[in-house]
Amino acid sequence: MPTLLRKRNSEGRMSLGDHLRELRNRVLIAALAITVAGVLGWIFYEHVINALTKPITDLANQRKASGGNALVNINFAGLTDPIAIQLTVSLFVGLIVASPVWLWQIWGFIVPGLTKKEKRVARLFIVAAVPLFLAGCALAYFMLPKAVSVLLGFTPDNAANLQDAAAYLNFVLKFVVAFGCAFLLPVFLVALNLVGILPARLMLRGWRPAVMLIFVFAAIMTPTPDAYTMCILALPMVAFFFAAVGIAFIFDKRKAKQDPGWLDVPDDEASSL
Structure with missing residues (x-):
């Protein structure tokens, strides 16, 4: 019987071996979904590659119109670069299209032992995770022309600037996926709260280092030197963080009615945050 359907013991726990087998199965399902969805990326490769390289072509056209040097473009330097890049772009499209599947697999692995009521709530959050991920990717694509123009x-x-196609697309794809994953912050914070790892009190006490880490992350993931681009990523993440704290407080109140002692956090652990 597949481990995803294997019954847990009376306490809802699984052995280490069962956890590893479940992880393997969920990784396989996610990889298969991304591969299948990647077929769409292969079919619509021309449209996708034109959209991803549009910031460079637009900059080249602007330079040409202003009488400057128009030699700004991407360059396929190697013999195997065209097919390798097409495969990479196809998998990138597959990652975006198959996001409902692999996000569900991640969520199912993190929160396996929820009650029926908590599972119904969890489904609402996985429904929210997909739009958040896609919104982050869309914001990254919106900011991409400014990043390329500044750099x-x-x-x-x-002087001419012929970008290596593989290096440019590697930068773009990481930029887009990083924004998408950053927008998943509230979902995973609430997931940790649901499984009893991260009470809302601890989340709120650690808001200062959390905000600092968010801005550091935003500064690393936005390659432009201006603070505007960094804030475009950091401010929504800060808002998502506090939204997750508010939702966690609601869940904590419900859990406290069933187990009043679960919110008792040692002083040394709380003060460390």
Whole structure:
């Protein structure tokens, strides 16, 4: 019998071996979904690659219109680069399209022992996770032209800037996926709260280091030197963090009615945050 359907013991716990087998099965399901969805990326590759390289082509057209150097474009340097890049872009599309499947697999592995009522609530959060991930990806694509324009703007007018296609697309794809994953912050915070690992009190006490880490993450993931682009990513993440804290307080009140002692956090653990 597949481990995903294997019954847990009376306490709802699983052995280490069962956990590893469940992890293997969920990884396989997620990988298969991404691969199947990647077929769409292969079919619509021309449209996707044109959209991803549009910031560079637009910059080249602007330079040409202003009488400057128009040699700004991507360059397929190697013999195998075209097919390798097409495969990479196809898997990237598969990752986006199959996000409901692999997000569900991650969620199912993190919160396996919930009650029936908690599972109904959990389904609402996985429904929220997909739009949040897609919204993060959309925001990254919206910010991509500014990032490319700022970075390539340092190129002198009398010099060409032919970007290696593999390096450019690697930068773009990581940029987009990083924004999408960043927007999943509230979902995973609430997941940790649901399984009893992260009470809302601890989340709220640690808001200062959390906000600092969010801005550090945003500064690393936004390659432009201006603070505007960093804030575009950091401010929504901060808002999501406090929204997750509010939702966690609601769940904590419900859990406290059933187990009043579960919110008792040792002082040394709380003060560390």
